[in-house]
Amino acid sequence: MATTDLQVLVNQDAPRAAGEGAYIGLKGTKRGEMCILDFYTAMYLEQRAFSVRIGSVSAPVTSDTAITTLEADMCADVVSGLTLIPVYFNFAANLMTGTANEVGFKSVGAASTAGTVFVPLPLYIGGAAALSTARAQATGACTVTDDAVTTTREIAAWANGIAAGAYTTTHQYKPRLPHVVNGVGGVYVQVGATTTGCEYFCAFEYIEIRTTNID
Amino acid sequence: MAVENLRVRVNQDILRAVEEEFAADWKGTKRGEGCVIDFYTEMALEQRIFQIRAGTVSAPIVGDVAITDQVCEMAVEAPDGLSMMPVFFNWCFNLSAATLFEVALKSRPWTTAITFTTAFTPLNLYIGGRGALTRGYADGAGGVDVGVNESLTLDRLHYHWAQPIAAGAYTTTDIWEPIAPPVLNARAILYAQIGADTTGPSYFAALNYIELPTINIS
Numbered sequence: 001m002a003t004t005d006l007q008v009l010v011n012q013d014a015p016r017a018a019g020e021g022a023y024i025g026l027k028g029t030k031r032g033e034m035c036i037l038d039f040y041t042a043m044y045l046e047q048r049a050f051s052v053r054i055g056s057v058s059a060p061v062t063s064d065t066a067i068t069t070l071e072a073d074m075c076a077d078v079v080s081g082l083t084l085i086p087v088y089f090n091f092a093a094n095l096m097t098g099t100a101n102e103v104g105f106k107s108v109g110a111a112s113t114a115g116t117v118f119v120p121l122p123l124y125i126g127g128a129a130a131l132s133t134a135r136a137q138a139t140g141a142c143t144v145t146d147d148a149v150t151t152t153r154e155i156a157a158w159a160n161g162i163a164a165g166a167y168t169t170t171h172q173y174k175p176r177l178p179h180v181v182n183g184v185g186g187v188y189v190q191v192g193a194t195t196t197g198c199e200y201f202c203a204f205e206y207i208e209i210r211t212t213n214i215d
Numbered sequence: 216m217a218v219e220n221l222r223v224r225v226n227q228d229i230l231r232a233v234e235e236e237f238a239a240d241w242k243g244t245k246r247g248e249g250c251v252i253d254f255y256t257e258m259a260l261e262q263r264i265f266q267i268r269a270g271t272v273s274a275p276i277v278g279d280v281a282i283t284d285q286v287c288e289m290a291v292e293a294p295d296g297l298s299m300m301p302v303f304f305n306w307c308f309n310l311s312a313a314t315l316f317e318v319a320l321k322s323r324p325w326t327t328a329i330t331f332t333t334a335f336t337p338l339n340l341y342i343g344g345r346g347a348l349t350r351g352y353a354d355g356a357g358g359v360d361v362g363v364n365e366s367l368t369l370d371r372l373h374y375h376w377a378q379p380i381a382a383g384a385y386t387t388t389d390i391w392e393p394i395a396p397p398v399l400n401a402r403a404i405l406y407a408q409i410g411a412d413t414t415g416p417s418y419f420a421a422l423n424y425i426e427l428p429t430i431n432i433s
Contacts, residue, residue, distance in 0.1 A: 009219040015246045018225045023240070026221035027247030034221070037244055039252040045244070046227050067273045085259075100309045104272050104419070109342045147271040149353070153338050154268045154421040158388040159275075159307035161417070166384030176392050177255035177264055177302055177423065180341040190272050213230040214260050 008034050040087060043207045047127035049087070050120035050208060052076050052134045055201035060094055062199050064140030067102060067192035069147035071140030074202060076120060077111040078132045078183035081211055085180055086187045088205040089156055089173035096164035098193030103158040105173060105204065108145045109185045115142030123205060132208050139197060144188045155179050155187065169198075182211055223249050255302065258425045262344035264302070265337035265426055267291055267351045270419035275309055277417055279357030279410035282317060284365035286357035289422055290406040291337065292329055292350045293399060296429055299349060300396040301405055303423035304374060307388035310417035312381050318409050320374040320391060320422070325402035327362030340423065349426050356415060361406050373397055400429055 008028025018024045027035040043049055052074055055061045064071055078084045089105045115135030122128065135142045145152070156173035181187060191200060223243025233239040242250040258264055267289045270276040278288060293299045304320050333354040337347035352359045374391040399405055409418055 006221055007219040008221055009247065011247055018245045018247070020225055020228045020245075022225045023222045024225060024243065024247050025219040026223050026241075026243065026249050028219075035248045036251045037248040039250070039256055042227075042244070042250050069271055069274075100273070100417075102272055102307075102309050102419075107340075107342060149268050149271055150336060151338070152271070153266055153340055153342070154305070154419065156305055156390070157307050157419045157421065159309035159419060160387045161308055161310040161312070161382045167386045171388065173390075175303070177259045177340075177425075180259050180262075180344075182341060182343040185342045192273065210230065212232045 008032065044123055047122060047124040048207050048209055049123040049205060050130045050132065051123055051203055051205045052118055052120055052136060053203035054136045054138065060199035060201055061138035063138060063197035064192035065197045066194060067140055067190050070143055072142040072144045072188035072190050073138050073140060074136045075112040075115065075142050075144055075186055075188035076132050076134040076206060077186035078181060078208065080183050082131055082183045083180060083209050083211045083214060084132055084187065085178045085207040086155055086204060087175065087178055087207060091158065091171050091200060091202045093169040093198040093200040095199035096169055098196035098198060099162055101160045101193040101198055103171065104190040105155040105187065106147060107153045107155055107179045107181045107185065107187045108151065110145040111184055111186050112142055112144045112188065130208055140192065142188065153179055223247060259340055262339055262341040263425050263427060264340040264423055265347045265349065266340055266421055266423045267335050267337060267353055268421040269353045269355065275417035275419055276355035278355065278415035280415050281412055282357060282408050282410035285360060285363060287359045287361055287406040287408045288353065288355060288357065289420065290329055290352045290359045290361055290404060291424060293403050294348065295402050297348055298427050298429045298432055299399040299403060299405055300425040301373065301422065302392065302396045302425055304391040304407065306409065306418055306420040308382065308416040308418050311387055313411040313414040314379055314381060315412040316378045316416060318376040319372065320407050321365065321370050321372055322397060322399050322403055322405045323370040325404055329362060329404065330360050332359045347426055357410065361404055371397060398432065400433065
């Protein structure tokens with residue numbers, strides 16, 4: 001009896017738990033489709049993803065006013081030998097009465113130097129602790145490297161020149177292609193407006209991986 | 216019973232770092248799913264994605280007034296032998312009091328050199344990555360001159376946003392992230408235009424693109 005050249009192992013009912021380094025049949029469905037796992041989901045399942053957040057319901061934090069380029073509300077840093085890949089950013093303002101409102105998510109090849117420490121939350125609950133470090137302190141109280149267009153990367157930005165009105169004050173960033181922050185480096189979030197800072201909730205997620213595994 | 220002939224190597228705990236040109240076993244999970252990585256993420260990890268940006272917090276750039284079709288705010292030029300694939304464009308206004316706002320992202324085959332411009336060294340999105348071979352430019356108020364007028368039959372329109380009224384009941388931020396990016400081959404120019412009538416909007420913008428030798432794609 002002839003067989004095809006490519007065969008998978010049907011495995012729908014009892015998922016396997018093979019040991020590290022073992023060679024096992026490629027999983028397939030009972031219909032013969034090949035089962036694959038994308039890079040991002042694998043990283044999350046391997047406990048390599050973390051979250052930094054600020055503001056809890058219903059206790060939003062207040063942003064900076066008149067942001068200077070050295071100030072941020074949140075950040076995460078990696079040392080040499082580690083790489084950080086930001087993969088998600090979510091911002092929501094629930095009070096925005098100032099003008100010239102701005103939100104920026106950026107990356108730079110230097111670590112932050114001040115701000116309240118925030119222990120990164122593993123997105124695999126019960127997972128390994130991060131080797132990266134983070135800070136979260138509203139009103140621009142985290143100190144980061146000066147935002148310069150020639151060195152700092154802009155990951156995502158949101159702005160509106162007027163106070164909250166009939167427009168959306170929530171923004172999400174889910175990249176098709178990620179920034180890759182090869183340590184020493186970090187990402188940071190800036191939120192601000194003129195005269196009165198907005199009240200907001202914010203979180204970002206990132207993958208942490210050893211640089212030697214990608215370069 | 217036949218035995219499957221596609222196998223993966225379970226590798227979740229200690230990631231490998233196999234050398235260039237060596238054969239590596241296909242990574243799999245302990246459940247047997249084969250692990251894959253998409254093209255865009257791989258390009259980022261290979262240090263092939265670059266960014267042109269304008270405006271820093273809180274110093275936005277002011278856009279053009281009454282855009283003429285020969286000028287723009289940001290541009291990238293690929294020399295012979297290089298290809299560009301624009302994959303992400305994010306802009307936002309933090310002051311937009313005029314009317315007839317326009318934001319556009321376009322490309323064209325090279326015909327004339329970019330002139331009267333401020334060079335911008337493209338930022339590798341892999342921090343610490345190699346320098347770009349493409350050439351970047353950024354200058355507000357339509358300060359980048361792409362050499363010739365926009366042509367409907369030559370220039371590609373990848374993205375356009377417009378709003379006739381001042382900031383109000385609408386969102387003044389947008390992201391363009393195509394499901395399939397255009398491929399700008401053989402000495403091409405990619406450029407972004409931002410403007411309004413009477414007073415240019417104050418904005419921040421970032422344009423990301425993949426840079427690949429053309430020989431690797433055609």
